[in-house]
Each structure stands twice: as structure tokens, then as C-alpha cells.
Amino acid sequence: MAAPKKGRSASAQSRPGRALALILIAIVALTGGMFASGHTTPRLGIDLAGGTSITLEAVNEPGQPNAINKTNMDTAVEIMNRRVNGLGVSEAEVQTQGDRNIIVNIPRGSNSKEARDQVGTTAKLYFRPVLMRQASGAASSASPSAGSSAGSSASPSPSNSSGAQKATSGSASPKASASPTASATSQGRAVTDALKAGATPSASGSASAKASPKASTSASPSASGSGSAGGGVQAQYAALDCANPEQRATAGKGAKTGETTVACGKDGTVWTKFLLGPVAVDGTEVSKAQAVYDTQGASGWQVQMNFNSTGSKKFADVTGKLSQMTSPQNEFAIVLDDQVVSHPYVRTAITGGSAEISGSFTQQEAQGLSNMLSYGALPLSFKEQSVTTVTAALGGEQLHAGLIAGAIGLALVVIYLVVYYRGLSIIAVASLLVSAVLTYVIMSLLGPTIHFALNLPAVCGAIVAIGITADSFIVYFERVRDEIREGRSLRPAVERAWPRARRTILVSDFVSFLAAAVLFIVTVGKVQGFAFTLGLTTLLDVVVVFLFTKPLLTLLARRKFYASGHRWSGLDPKRLGAKPPLRRTRRPSAPVETKEA
Missing domain, CATH: 1.20.1640.10 (Multidrug efflux transporter AcrB transmembrane domain)
Incomplete structure (x- = not known):
């Protein structure tokens, strides 16, 4: 051996x-x-390459004077940390300073600007039904009422020079009916698994449809059935110019969750103004969201989101009602910091607690939206106190x-x-x-x-x-x-x-x-x-x-x-100081006695 x-x-x-x-x-x-x-x-990292340091200050919300506490501040730090690192900004530091300040240090990099934008959007996340929308400053389009038939459609009113929306009356021809075009749905659409490859819904072309003859001062009720929008909100919507940064920053501020409100959003390079119904689903009820690439169909990048038990029921109810509407009332707006980040439309009721938002997304857009859905709901509201560049x-x-x-x-x-x-x-x-x-x-x-x-x-x-x-x-x-x-x-x-x-x-x-x-x-x-x-x-x-x-x-x-x-x-x-080399020697034989002669 x-x-x-x-x-x-x-x-x-x-x-x-x-x-x-x-x-x-x-x-x-x-x-x-x-x-x-x-x-x-x-x-x-930021100490060697430089970057951006953002100081955020927590502010009290109406009716919640004791919301600023250590528990909520720690939760906000954790969510912000996941949010910025979800964009691929490693070595970002998020830490508290004092009782109500949070310091965010973001290294200089390809995603640092986007991380700064998302860290600044620290308000709560909501899902609201869309009542009206139009490109800011462009000719308005009437929105059909909730009582209109499923085939009714909206068309722009050429006589409306003020930017307010009016309802058209009479018969609208198929040519005049406005179906959601690629530009109108660039923010994506919400679909179930069975409708991943479904075509963009369009208005019925087989027959003309009657639009609601209601007055232009009354918006259609939201999908949640909360009633019509008030005249004050209608006036705000008519006067809102989302191309104006000052108006855009104040649009919808202070609106309660049960109220109709206005908001701004961006479709590509065009600002759009929205009239939104009461909150249907809270962002805290989103349990998970992720960006995935659809390898089976032609949807490209899409966002998959899951709701908890409460959110699943609410989302099923609101999508069931929205699916009976026509554009734009078959859309729900994802509102973060009083700004619409996406407004997908619904083709059918979405049950089961999961949904997909697909459309002409790039990978970066899909990942950004999924991060907002995952990490957008903070327990506190913050205002940006200072932004400094670190050399x-x-x-x-x-x-x-x-x-x-x-x-x-x-x-x-x-x-x-x-x-x-x-x-x-x-x-x-x-x-x-x-x-x-x-x-x-x-x-x-x-x-x-x-x-x-x-x-x-x-x-x-x-x-x-x-x-x-x-x-x-x-x-x-x-x-x-x-x-x-x-x-x-x-x-x-x-x-x-x-x-x-x-x-x-x-x-x-x-x-x-x-x-x-x-x-x-x-x-x-x-x-x-x-x-x-x-x-x-x-x-x-x-x-x-x-x-x-x-x-x-x-x-x-x-x-x-x-x-x-x-x-x-x-x-x-x-x-x-080595010893002599080790050598193997034979055992000496026993001495032989000398014999005498």
C-alpha cells in the first residue's frame, strides 16, 4: 500500500x-x-468621485401632529435606502440627522440624477381613477359620463378656446371617435395574464355612439362612484397649465384622499393635466413590484405588481368599474407626490391580487416605475431643504x-x-x-x-x-x-x-x-x-x-x-541550523566472539 x-x-x-x-x-x-x-x-464612491448630498426635512401633515417620531423616521430611511439602491446607485448613504432631517448622499454616476428625483418625491403613493385628461394648453376633449354606454367616445370640441372641457352632443361618427392611440397610452396599460398580447382598445366603429349631453361644468363620476367633481375643482382643472412649473408644483397640494383633485403628468415630452377621482387604492397596499421583460409576447418591458389582501379587493373593484368605461375614464392614475407617474388603461376586471402594466416602456422606465410602486409609500412627507454638490x-x-x-x-x-x-x-x-x-x-x-x-x-x-x-x-x-x-x-x-x-x-x-x-x-x-x-x-x-x-x-x-x-x-x-541528513542504515549485526586458536 x-x-x-x-x-x-x-x-x-x-x-x-x-x-x-x-x-x-x-x-x-x-x-x-x-x-x-x-x-x-x-x-x-462619493468620497473619491464626488456626488450629491440632499437634506430632507419631515413636515407635519394635517391631522397628524405626532407623525414625526423615531419609528417613522427609521422606516423612511429604510425605504429611501432601498429606493436609491434599487436604481443601481451603490454606496449611497441615507441617514437621519436630528429629529426630523434625513441626509442622502448619492455618488456621481449615470443614475444619480434619477435617484435624486425619486428621493425628492417623498409623498405617499395613490391609485386614483382618471376623470379627464388633456395635453396642457391644447384643445380640450369632452369626457363621457359614467352613465354613457360602453361604445361612447370623446372628441375634441373645436369651439372651446378656453381649454375647458365640454361634452359633445348628438351622434359622433366613427371617424371622429377617439380611440386611445399610441401616444395616449405611452404610460402603459394594465392587463391580466390572458390579455398580454391584446390590442389597444378602440371605440366601436360599427355604429356612432351618443355622448352624454351633460353640462361641461360637471365631470363624470369616478369609478368608485363617489359622485361628480365639484365646480371648484373643474375651475382649477380648466385654469391649470402643467407647462408652467409653478402651477405644476402646486397642483393637487393638500387634497384629501376622499376628494376629487387635479394633477400633472408627463407623457414623453408633453405635459398632461388630469382631473382625478378619490383614492381607490393606497400605495401601501402594493406588496411587490418588479420590472420584467416579456420574452413570450411583443410587450417588451413591463411592470408586474402584487397587492396585499386589502389592496387586491380594492383593485378588483375599481378595475371592474373602469373596464366598463371608455377612454380616458377606463384609466387609473398612479400618483406620487401629487404627480401622475403613469396612467394605464384597463381592459377587464383584474382579480387575484396581481397585475401587469405594459406599453412602450424602456428598461429604465420600467425599473423606475417598479421602484416607485415598491418604495413610494413613505410614512411621512418631506420637503427638500438643501441640495449640495460634493467634490x-x-x-x-x-x-x-x-x-x-x-x-x-x-x-x-x-x-x-x-x-x-x-x-x-x-x-x-x-x-x-x-x-x-x-x-x-x-x-x-x-x-x-x-x-x-x-x-x-x-x-x-x-x-x-x-x-x-x-x-x-x-x-x-x-x-x-x-x-x-x-x-x-x-x-x-x-x-x-x-x-x-x-x-x-x-x-x-x-x-x-x-x-x-x-x-x-x-x-x-x-x-x-x-x-x-x-x-x-x-x-x-x-x-x-x-x-x-x-x-x-x-x-x-x-x-x-x-x-x-x-x-x-x-x-x-x-x-x-539543519541536522545531518536523515539516512536509513542497516542494524549492526551481533558481535562475533573471537575463537582462540
């Missing part, structure tokens, strides 16, 4: 080139992926100082290795270089994939990793030197030292990785960057030691310079 074991050991010693080839292939593949993706440098000057100075400190520490480590280990220092320095290359390439790739951002604490974690990696080399080298002190030659010493060194290295790296994992879980913000980098470099240390350091030492042990114990190899038996 001893011979096969020896053969396996010899086979393992004779193939260190495989491990070196494997790590070389990995480096080439990762480097190629880095250049192919176009991200050749790590993504930087990277201070962080750049600190990074420069940190890199100098890291370079000095690395130089001291290399000097120590050269003086103490001499020829073995070549293996250690080469291993450090391989670890540095892997760390840099992986960090560059993690930026676009998981939105990892390199900040100052992360740089500190990478510098600390130099010592961890050097410790692994020292453990192995000292084990080899101990074997040589016992009188063994270099090649057997390399193989006999590896199992003991391997156990020590794995235990040491496991403790470091466990500490990094715990630190990453229990902390937030920049400290997580330190923990993540420390954990990543610890894993890379194991990879480098197993696939590079040990195989390289096995190959060099076959070289005469190291195998002969040259005085500059770091493995000189005399310098190490």
Missing part, C-alpha cells in the same frame, strides 16, 4: 503546471472581460495619503521578505502581484455588475489585505524551513510542509472572512465597503496560495539554485 501512495504523491508533485495554467487562464479571461465591458477602472477634492487628498501609506507598508514588507527569505522573496512578491492584479480586475468588473463602488474604507481594506496575504506566505515558508531543519532535502520538505501549512492558512483566512462577513451584515454605509473588500481579498488569498504560491515553489524546488541550498536561496541548511 505504501508504493501507490508514493506514486500518487509523485504524480501530484509533477503537475504544478496545471494549477499555474489555471490561474493564468482565469487572469486572462477576467482581464479580457474587463476590457470588453469598457470598465477598465473601479467605480468610485472629490478632500477624498482625493485622503486617497493620495492612503496610497502613500500603502506603498510604504508594501515596500517595508518587500524589504523584510528580501532580507529574511532572500530567494524565497521572489515567490512572495510574485504572489502579491498576482493577488493585486486579480483584486483590481475583479473590482473593475463588480462596478457594472453589482454596482460596487470603491471608497476610502474599501481602499483601507485592500491595504490591510497585504498583511493577510504576506502572513500566508510566511506560514508556508516557515513550515518548509522547519522540515529542512529536520534534515530533509528541499523537494520532500516542500510536500511534507504543505498539509500543515494549508490547515493553518485556511483557519486564519476563515477567521478573517468571518469577521468581514459579520462586519458587512451589522454595519451600513462606508464600513460595508471595508468589510466587502476585506472579505474579497481574503478569498483571493486562498486562491493565490493554492493555485500559484505552492505550485511555483514546487517548480523552483527542482532548480539547482534552491535544491542545493544556495546561501541566497533562503533555504541554506547551514544557515538554518
